[in-house]
Amino acid sequence: MDVMQLLKGRRTYRRFDQSRPVPETALQDMARAVRLSSSARNLQLLRVIFVTDPKLTEAMFEDVHFAADLPRELGTPKPGEHPVMYAVLIYTQKTRWTDTDAGILLSNLTLAAWSHGVGSCIMGNIDRKAIADLLSVPDPGMIHSAVALGYPTHTSEVVDLDEKGSLNYYLDEEKNYKVPKRPISELIYKNKYSNQ
Ligand SMILES: Cc1cc2nc3c(=O)[nH]c(=O)nc-3n(C[C@H](O)[C@H](O)[C@H](O)COP(=O)(O)O)c2cc1C
Known part of the structure; x- marks a missing residue:
């Protein structure tokens, strides 16, 4: 896909077809896109947890908050529309530039997903303590953000x-x-x- 088309379509999506998992080919490209991300001094201090187990994605749904600007009944996905995957971005160390690295990584990851038609929602409004407990992250402060993913059912x-x-x-x-x-x-x- 043409880069400008990709950038135009790579919007935030918040309702998904919950019956359609993200295929392995898309997961692989997202992983490659993470690896290709630029990083200050090339230190590569960020890690990403791909959460695809339906038991975990359903548990994570309770720990993320969609569309603060919309009434809940409009902005929060209903059963059957939940994300089928999350990517959770982890700091192994914080430096002056890790937030910049995180932005670049999030952009790469979500663009790679969209190149497969997989929509995403970058999420900062998340319960880091609950997610850390769920995913065995030693310290909630290590969690930068999460990305909700799936095939969108809206434009x-x-x-x-x-x-x-x-x-x-x-x-x-x-x-x-x-x-x-x-x-x-x-x-x-x-x-x-x-x-x-
Ligand atoms: C750092 C960051 C954090 C965000 N956190 C949330 C969030 O917690 N929940 C949510 O529904 N959307 C979240 N968003 C999505 C924004 O609301 C969205 O990017 C914005 O409305 C513009 O839409 P667009 O991405 O289609 O351009 C976040 C986006 C960014 C970049």
Whole structure:
């Protein structure tokens, strides 16, 4: 897939076909994408736990929080729509640059997933203590984030900001996500800083 197409489609997905596991080929590419991630001084201090056992994914569902901006009945997946996999990102050591490394890794991993049609939701609003207990992580502070994964049952589309400039994502009548993004003219400056 063309890179810009991949970037456009790699949105956040929050409802999945729970009957469809992530295939081994996609898992392998996600693992390769993690390995290929750039890392400050090439220290590669992050690790990823792939959680695919349905007993564990169902337990993890209780420890993650979807779509803080939407009412629960709209934003939280219902039974049958839960993620079928999580990738849990672990710090083995924190340095000034590990969060940057984590962002690059998350981007690589979710793009590799999407190249297989596997949707993702990067999750920071998670119960690190409960997840550490579940996955035998020695210290909850080692958990950076989690990624929920599965084949999406909705679409997600980037839209322009409305006249009020709201950044809140929302669902349309078909319960597909609309994600407002600022215009390029507001994000990119040419040759000098400008906050006009
Ligand atoms: C660091 C980070 C943490 C996030 N945490 C959550 C989360 O806990 N729950 C959730 O539903 N979405 C979470 N998201 C998804 C964002 O809400 C989403 O990226 C945003 O609404 C823009 O949508 P887009 O990814 O399709 O551009 C997170 C995204 C990032 C980058």
